[in-house]
Amino acid sequence: MFDRNKDKDKHGSKPEMSADELNSDMHPTAKPRTATQSTFRNQAMIGSTVKIKGELSGDEDLVIEGSVEGHIYLPGHELTVGEAGNVNADIKGKTIKVNGQVNGDITGAENVILSKSGRMEGNIITPRMTLEDGAVFKGSIDMDPEATHSKSSKVVSGPKSVASVSSSDAPGKNLKSG
Amino acid sequence: MQNTANLADDLLASANASSVHTQPTRLLTELFENVDREASLCVLNIGPAKPETVAFFGEYRCKLHITDLNQELPLPGAADANSEAQEAANLLSSLSAALALPEGVRFDIVFFWEVLNFLSTDTISALAQILRPHLHAGSWGHCLAVRGAQSPPPTEYCALADEGNLRIYPRRIFPPDFQPHSQSVLISRLEHFELVRTVLMRDQRLELLLKVSDSLTGATQHS
Numbered sequence: 345m346f347d348r349n350k351d352k353d354k355h356g357s358k359p360e361m362s363a364d365e366l367n368s369d370m371h372p373t374a375k376p377r378t379a380t381q382s383t384f385r386n387q388a389m390i391g392s393t394v395k396i397k398g399e400l401s402g403d404e405d406l407v408i409e410g411s412v413e414g415h416i417y418l419p420g421h422e423l424t425v426g427e428a429g430n431v432n433a434d435i436k437g438k439t440i441k442v443n444g445q446v447n448g449d450i451t452g453a454e455n456v457i458l459s460k461s462g463r464m465e466g467n468i469i470t471p472r473m474t475l476e477d478g479a480v481f482k483g484s485i486d487m488d489p490e491a492t493h494s495k496s497s498k499v500v501s502g503p504k505s506v507a508s509v510s511s512s513d514a515p516g517k518n519l520k521s522g
Numbered sequence: 523m524q525n526t527a528n529l530a531d532d533l534l535a536s537a538n539a540s541s542v543h544t545q546p547t548r549l550l551t552e553l554f555e556n557v558d559r560e561a562s563l564c565v566l567n568i569g570p571a572k573p574e575t576v577a578f579f580g581e582y583r584c585k586l587h588i589t590d591l592n593q594e595l596p597l598p599g600a601a602d603a604n605s606e607a608q609e610a611a612n613l614l615s616s617l618s619a620a621l622a623l624p625e626g627v628r629f630d631i632v633f634f635w636e637v638l639n640f641l642s643t644d645t646i647s648a649l650a651q652i653l654r655p656h657l658h659a660g661s662w663g664h665c666l667a668v669r670g671a672q673s674p675p676p677t678e679y680c681a682l683a684d685e686g687n688l689r690i691y692p693r694r695i696f697p698p699d700f701q702p703h704s705q706s707v708l709i710s711r712l713e714h715f716e717l718v719r720t721v722l723m724r725d726q727r728l729e730l731l732l733k734v735s736d737s738l739t740g741a742t743q744h745s
Contacts, residue, residue, distance in 0.1 A: 467624075472580065473576055473580055474573075474576070474577075475571055475572070475573050475576040475577075476573060477572065477573050479571060480571070480590075481571040481588055482571075482588060482589050482590065482622065483587070483588065483589075483622075484585055484586065484587045484588075484624055485576065485579075485584075485585070485586045485587075485588070486584075486585045486586075487579065487580045487582070487583070487584050487585075487586070488562075488583050488584075
């Protein structure tokens with residue numbers, strides 16, 4: 345539906361880092377971290393000069409200030425697209441905050457925040473959506489508060505998928521009159 | 523047709539003087555009295571994405587599609603046409619691309635807000651044509667219109683605050699062509715929609731509540 349790749353070349357021809365390269369070295373200046381090493385918060389960062397093309401996954405929070413194209417999968421973790429961040433990718437995570445530019449679909453298991461500096465074109469599936477004044481958004485937001493309620497009642501239920509909202513569901517059931 | 527570019531500076535000054543505020547609306551109350559909060563809801567908002575609108579529909583089991591047509595104006599393509607048929611085809615194509623409606627979805631409510639005041643009658647007809655497969659018998663529509671053909675461009679724009687209130691914002695960006703249409707012209711061009719009620723707002727604009735006719739051919743009927 346949306347032309348997600350229209351801006352993919354606008355950052356010039358700097359060499360791109362593959363997702364595998366990135367996963368092995370998210371902090372170029374930091375020493376490798378083992379699972380047992382504790383930090384006050386496990387959070388990786390993709391710097392503003394870094395460009396990544398491919399599938400990106402991880403088990404820690406991530407901040408993107410650079411450019412990512414492909415897929416981002418961070419189940420149970422928080423993704424922040426910084427103000428300088430430019431993401432042309434579908435994103436799955438627990439909490440996703442968009443301060444920069446995203447072209448793609450977002451699935452946030454807990455919530456999605458589009459901040460005042462955020463610009464997004466795509467579809468969002470999340471039980472809780474926050475949009476700040478000044479944010480630019482074009483697309484669909486699929487919200488289902490029951491998903492949150494069922495979590496609090498210890499019945500884990502993911503957000504309703506876009507596909508589940510079919511054309512045949514919408515009419516006839518939604519409105520009392522007509 | 524009235525070119526709003528020449529009026530923009532004067533209007534901007536008055537628009538900036540006003541501030542964001544809330545205004546009651548009886549028509550939205552009437553609309554949402556007919557909406558089942560427990561059922562899933564599919565809404566099209568042809569206007570800016572605003573925080574209170576998203577928060578309001580977050581209380582529903584809702585799929586909210588947002589596309590700000592104001593930002594897409596003027597629509598490209600019509601000037602390149604060699605014939606009326608080509609112009610109509612270009613218009614449909616560019617409008618469809620601007621709206622980017624999700625396939626297979628039928629909307630229960632369509633909020634046009636003020637955008638119809640900035641579209642030609644042909645464009646409004648094209649919009650109705652594009653919307654048709656996305657409507658069902660009983661779908662609701664809501665729009666704002668000017669009181670008369672000599673009315674000035676609105677210096678404010680509205681968003682949904684809650685089921686009984688509009689949030690009014692000062693308009694800082696004016697789409698290129700202000701084209702005030704009478705209520706009867708709007709209704710005639712918004713094919714499939716019938717007028718339910720009109721209310722005169724404090725700023726002399728008209729608030730229109732519309733409903734898709736039960737006779738909409740091929741539409742799913744409400745039970």
